Amino acid sequence: MITVTSSPRALLLLLGAAVLAGCSTTSPRPEAPAAAKPAATYAKADWNALPVVSDTDLLAGFSAWRSSCSRLKNDAVWAQPCTTAATVSDNDPAAIRAFLQRDLQVYALRAGGHREQGLITGYYEPIYSGSLTRTATATVPVYGTPDDLVVVQLDSLYPELKGKRLRGRLDGKVLKPYDDAGTIASKGAKAPVLAWLTDPMDLQLLQIQGSGRVRLADGSQVRLAYAEQNGHPYRAIGRWLVDQGALKKEDVTMDAIRAWARANPARVSELLRSNPSYVFFVRNPDSPEGPRGSLNVPLTAGYSVAVDRSVVPLGSLLWLSTTRPDGSPLVRPVAAQDTGGAIAGEVRADLYWGSGDAAGKLAGDMKQQGRIWLLWPKGAALPN
Numbered sequence: 001m002i003t004v005t006s007s008p009r010a011l012l013l014l015l016g017a018a019v020l021a022g023c024s025t026t027s028p029r030p031e032a033p034a035a036a037k038p039a040a041t042y043a044k045a046d047w048n049a050l051p052v053v054s055d056t057d058l059l060a061g062f063s064a065w066r067s068s069c070s071r072l073k074n075d076a077v078w079a080q081p082c083t084t085a086a087t088v089s090d091n092d093p094a095a096i097r098a099f100l101q102r103d104l105q106v107y108a109l110r111a112g113g114h115r116e117q118g119l120i121t122g123y124y125e126p127i128y129s130g131s132l133t134r135t136a137t138a139t140v141p142v143y144g145t146p147d148d149l150v151v152v153q154l155d156s157l158y159p160e161l162k163g164k165r166l167r168g169r170l171d172g173k174v175l176k177p178y179d180d181a182g183t184i185a186s187k188g189a190k191a192p193v194l195a196w197l198t199d200p201m202d203l204q205l206l207q208i209q210g211s212g213r214v215r216l217a218d219g220s221q222v223r224l225a226y227a228e229q230n231g232h233p234y235r236a237i238g239r240w241l242v243d244q245g246a247l248k249k250e251d252v253t254m255d256a257i258r259a260w261a262r263a264n265p266a267r268v269s270e271l272l273r274s275n276p277s278y279v280f281f282v283r284n285p286d287s288p289e290g291p292r293g294s295l296n297v298p299l300t301a302g303y304s305v306a307v308d309r310s311v312v313p314l315g316s317l318l319w320l321s322t323t324r325p326d327g328s329p330l331v332r333p334v335a336a337q338d339t340g341g342a343i344a345g346e347v348r349a350d351l352y353w354g355s356g357d358a359a360g361k362l363a364g365d366m367k368q369q370g371r372i373w374l375l376w377p378k379g380a381a382l383p384n
Contacts, residue, residue: 041110041346042374042382047101049108050373051321051331055093061317061333062088062096064303068315068335071295077380078315104317104375107382111346118347120322122366123209123306123340124359125291127221128202130195130214138196140203142214145228145280146191149178167231178230182273194283195222201261204237204272205254207279210340211291213355224281225291232276234341240274254364277341290352293338301354306338311346312374313383314339320349322370325362333375347372 053061062085069082081103088099111118131138152166152175168175179189185200195214197203206212206224213221238252246260261268290299293306295314305318312318316336324330334351343350349372353359376382 041114042107042376043110043114045106045108045373047106050106050319053319053331053333057332058093058096059090060300061303061335062100063090064300064337065317065333065335066090067297067300068295068337071297072315075315077313077377081377100317100375103378105378106319107374107376109311109347109372109374115347116371117369118345118349118372120320120349120351120366120368120370121342122351122353122363124353124363125355126202126206126209126212126360127215127356128197128199128206128212130197130202130222131216132195132222134193134196137198140197140200141188141193142195142197142203142206142224143184143189143191143280144194144282146178146189148190149228149230149280150175151228167229177232179278180230180232180273180276181278182269182276184230184278185269185272189280191280194224194281200268200272201258204275206281207277210279213286221286223284223286223291225284226279227282228280230276230278230280232278234277235275236342237271237275240271253367254360290354293352295337297337299337299352300335301352301359303332303334304337304352305334306340306343306350306352307336308344308346308348309336309339311348311383312336317375318349319373319375320351320370321372322368325365325368330368 066082066085069078069085072078072082075082084103085099088095090096108116109118110116129138130142134141148169150166150168150170154161154164154166166175167178169178170176179187197206197214210226211224213223215221238247238257241247241257241260242249242252246264247256261271264271287298290301290304293299293304294309305320307314307316307318314336318334318336319332320334321329321331334349338350338352340350347370349370351363351366353362353366
């Protein structure tokens with residue numbers, strides 16, 4: 001039994017211990033430790049302040065956002081705009097623009113010091129070779145949720161902690177931190193093995209992305225999705241390489257991390273232990289749809305983003321202006337449908353690029369500056 005006292009001081013002590021046991025928001029990707037909410041600024045703007053987008057991007061971005069409405073039917077802010085959006089043709093750019101300008105107000109997101117620019121990164125759904133049984137080459141287990149993992153939802157008693165959870169293991173009547181990634185890698189977990197991969201780096205990157213597919217020997221694929229996490233804070237392995245002097249900060253990409261691992265096989269386990277977070281998965285049927293994000297709708301390649309939901313509520317429609325890794329412009333409406341551990345801040349987004357190696361290359365190289373505008377229902381109170 002886990003008892004949470006109602007004393008404010010005791011709550012503070014509990015939350016201090018939560019950093020050890022793992023306190024995070026629910027998400028299909030690893031979360032960072034809880035941090036103070038950013039002091040976001042929403043600067044009201046005119047529609048003509050938005051950079052121009054092509055009709056193709058407008059149609060695709062609108063369609064991606066409207067898919068969110070299946071989860072927003074009872075949302076106080078978005079229910080009415082979603083009802084109206086259902087009547088708008090998704091093949092008529094003029095009708096979409098008319099709806100947006102009639103029903104939504106533009107707000108430019110600003111970071112501390114009223115900065116307009118922020119960091120835009122990318123992520124994707126990887127596809128790795130593997131097996132449903134252990135083989136001579138497939139020796140790295142992908143675990144489902146452990147039988148002994150205890151998850152406590154704190155907002156059942158404290159609404160101000162909405163989305164916050166404690167994770168650990170019971171030792172008698174005491175909740176203790178769950179094993180970190182290094183311990184799980186060396187000793188295993190009391191959990192079903194969903195699949196076996198051929199490379200421990202594949203497992204690490206699968207956990208960072210939060211979902212992926214395993215390609216079996218017969219060519220079929222198994223889809224894996226985030227189920228739970230061990231409660232330890234996520235620490236970027238790229239940062240560890242920078243701290244070790246192995247890479248320069250500006251050179252950190254997934255390709256660079258992979259190259260270092262191939263050149264230093266004896267240190268790969270040390271690299272992986274630097275990130276104590278460990279993600280457990282669930283096996284889903286294969287599907288041509290994108291993986292589901294935090295909003296529980298399929299992500300749309302190029303038009304779904306992960307955001308800091310303390311700034312941008314899930315389901316929101318955004319206008320993104322940034323560049324691709326090659327420097328070419330990327331301007332389009334995008335749907336806020338996911339979250340992630342490294343996605344924290346006011347002008348911050350992680351663009352979902354799709355599945356496979358080509359998407360992975362774009363995602364791995366995406367570290368661009370960009371601007372974001374929030375398109376918010378007229379008359380609705382701004383997020384707080």
